[in-house]
Amino acid sequence: MSTTLYGALAKGMHIKPKLVALDHASALKLLIESARDNELLIDPSRQISIRVNKESFKVLESNKVEVDHDLLEQALNNILDNAGKYSYPNSVIDIQGGLTARTRRFHISVVNVGLPIKSNEVQHCIVRGWRGDTVKHVTGEGSGIGLWIVDNIMRSHGGELRIVPTTPSGRTEIKLIFPSQT
Amino acid sequence: MRHIYIVLVEDDHLQAEWLESSLAAAFHNLKVERISTESEFYSRLDRIAEAQPDLFIIDVMLRWADPSPTMEGPPDNVMEEGFYRAGLRCQRRISQHHKVKETPIILYTVLEALDLEKALRDMPPGVSYLRKDSESEPLIGKIREVIRL
Numbered sequence: 001m002s003t004t005l006y007g008a009l010a011k012g013m014h015i016k017p018k019l020v021a022l023d024h025a026s027a028l029k030l031l032i033e034s035a036r037d038n039e040l041l042i043d044p045s046r047q048i049s050i051r052v053n054k055e056s057f058k059v060l061e062s063n064k065v066e067v068d069h070d071l072l073e074q075a076l077n078n079i080l081d082n083a084g085k086y087s088y089p090n091s092v093i094d095i096q097g098g099l100t101a102r103t104r105r106f107h108i109s110v111v112n113v114g115l116p117i118k119s120n121e122v123q124h125c126i127v128r129g130w131r132g133d134t135v136k137h138v139t140g141e142g143s144g145i146g147l148w149i150v151d152n153i154m155r156s157h158g159g160e161l162r163i164v165p166t167t168p169s170g171r172t173e174i175k176l177i178f179p180s181q182t
Numbered sequence: 183m184r185h186i187y188i189v190l191v192e193d194d195h196l197q198a199e200w201l202e203s204s205l206a207a208a209f210h211n212l213k214v215e216r217i218s219t220e221s222e223f224y225s226r227l228d229r230i231a232e233a234q235p236d237l238f239i240i241d242v243m244l245r246w247a248d249p250s251p252t253m254e255g256p257p258d259n260v261m262e263e264g265f266y267r268a269g270l271r272c273q274r275r276i277s278q279h280h281k282v283k284e285t286p287i288i289l290y291t292v293l294e295a296l297d298l299e300k301a302l303r304d305m306p307p308g309v310s311y312l313r314k315d316s317e318s319e320p321l322i323g324k325i326r327e328v329i330r331l
Contacts, residue, residue: 046248140265140266140268
């Protein structure tokens with residue numbers, strides 16, 4: 001976690017992203033590296049892998065997206081760190097790209113199967129310092145600032161962090177939605 | 183040569199792997215059994231006690247369980263005391279277990295002795311404290327001291 005970024009946000013400062021085009025190749029490089037780095041942090045005995053759906057990021061070939069690469073990496077690391085901690089054993093964490101159904105905005109989704117996020121918890125997840133009760137049993141320590149930082153990063157891009165509550169089939173999806181480029 | 187059997191209770195897998203390899207390099211005929219959560223420790227203690235380990239090395243701050251669809255929440259005393267006293271609860275369970283109550287225990291933690299002052303004052307004789315270090319030598323030295331190799 002970047003202490004400079006956290007310090008700035010804690011003081012109420014606004015982040016100014018340095019926007020650079022996110023093309024197909026640079027997105028895959030960043031995502032694959034983040035996936036690999038975060039997978040190394042997961043206890044191998046839990047048999048959890050992180051997979052990047054490369055094909056799904058081809059939407060970037062026909063859609064212009066600008067992001068701050070360092071901030072995107074930070075956001076991804078925070079989400080993948082959570083997914084690694086809370087996923088059930090023998091499961092896969094999927095990273096997918098795509099366009100939102102109605103507004104056709106580019107998004108990156110992290111989907112996992114693990115401890116559920118209930119619909120009444122979604123709004124709390126982005127509150128600084130909030131941690132779910134079940135989460136405390138499996139992590140012990142933790143600051144509850146990961147998704148708060150991601151939310152700030154996405155809003156600084158004019159985008160959105162969307163937390164989709166866990167489905168009956170057990171899938172939880174965290175979506176980073178970027179603004180459409182005109 | 184005598185076989186050494188150590189139970190390592192550590193919830194950080196990177197730390198546990200590093201410790202296991204460091205101890206394996208320092209001691210021959212070593213068997214390390216790793217436990218990564220407080221609930222796993224309770225469920226395995228009876229079977230471990232049957233095997234009569236030479237030493238327990240226990241981190242103090244431990245999570246309760248790994249996520250799983252069948253995971254059960256912790257009992258009330260764990261909820262009240264919190265995860266940062268988990269290793270002390272494990273130590274108490276060992277000290278009350280008729281088969282392993284004399285087995286040495288090293289509480290190996292990032293917590294300073296001051297943080298554990300009251301708990302350490304009331305410890306049975308076989309329990310010692312060692313602050314975690316980036317080098318493995320202090321722990322190896324402590325192990326040699328408590329199991330008298």
